[in-house]
Amino acid sequence: MVYEGKTKIVRIVGDHALIEFKDDITAGDGLKHDVILNKGSICAEITAILMNFLSEKGIKTHLVEFLPPNILKTVPLKMFPLEVVVRLKKAGSFVKRYGGVEGEELPFPLVEFFIKDDERHDPMVCFDHLEILGISTKKQAEEMKEISIKATLVLKEFFEKGDFELWDIKYEFGLSKDGQIILGDEISPDTFRLRKKGEIFDKDVYRRNLGDPMKKYEEVLELCRSLSSQ
Template sequence: MTAYSLGSLLYEGKAKRVYATDQPEVVAVEYKDDATAFNALKKAQLAGKGELNCRISALLFEHLASRGVPTHYLGVGGERWMLCRPVRVIPVEVVIRNIAAGSLCKQMPIEPGTALEPPLLDLYYKDDAYGDPLLTEARLEHLGLVTPQQRRRLEDLARQVNRELLALFGSLGLQLVDFKIELGFTTTGELVVADEISPDTCRLWDRGVADAQDRILDKDRFRQDLGGVVEAYGEVLKRVQGACPEPRVYG
């Protein structure tokens, strides 16, 4: 018997659906099998992807919580269901890059694979209609999305997530190349990590594989038509499971 009942659909994005529940401080998130890239210009259905991302995200949220990182996560509620605190998501994607890859190497004279020290933190306006543009400090101030104090807290929290994930993935033979996260405010005003942390939102390379394509264990396999997307995500789950306790079941 579940400890909650599903209510109305609140939001549907590319990879997830968010539902109200009969508990005002709990929302239910369903992870979909949809795969998208290039602002949804490329689409596919990959059976099992939603379940894998839900499980990986739950394990990583559990790990971050144990390290003092506040998140919206409350527990899992099924193979592809996660229960979370409702948050007012800030429409800013925070991207941290430890190794140069992807769009960065098209926008700047930096060779792919170059270590970035310190890690590069960028903020993007989360809006597909505008192509998720890079936010300068002046643009961020003009939009009024966060106060200067909130921005500092947002960036500090993102860097803390990076440190914790670098250490965890490094211990599992994985290189965290870069990742994006979303943050938001709970109903009590607490800033927390929201959305998901998975191979959909992280670039992960297998440190034990030299080939530049074979080492990819993230959504770049879909972007670059390399195949084996679900198998790669399964490998990430297997390694993370070996280092993190089983995710709590909400209820």
């Protein structure tokens, strides 16, 4: 075992990393935590479908193969301790920080960087912070920003085919052995906000105690299966 986080276990086997998705779901920097049957397998398959779709659009991801029910075979990456958030609409912490109406359109995709640090509640940083703290170079940060915007617009179009709205999304990146910046971690209702006619299809169902989140996650999985086969 190399690493166990709140929702995944990463093991190195030969030349690959095997990422096992757990059934854990968390919110509030881990203060809220539950285990829900089949959550890991749902998020793993959604991630595999969406990363395959991004790869088809020329966006490199760490995915090599989906190993059902809940494991991704991936390219090992040296991860940046960062969350890169792209916002298309106002929601969540953005509204708490700056005000506005949830769901209000932003004039262009807004990219924010946060250091992964639960104890400090994932502080938001700028390019200069990243360089001063030795987390990444400005050039690397600019590349992560560029990839994040491109991936978000691709996924926005993907979900619009099913009449869903992508509001915001979180990415994590790492460096491959040859120094390439590659999209890693996961893409699932744990990491994006997805809405349809005001109905919530993401982790906000769990954050806000709005019922069984897995019913919504299952609907997202069926949507991804359907759209990817078109």
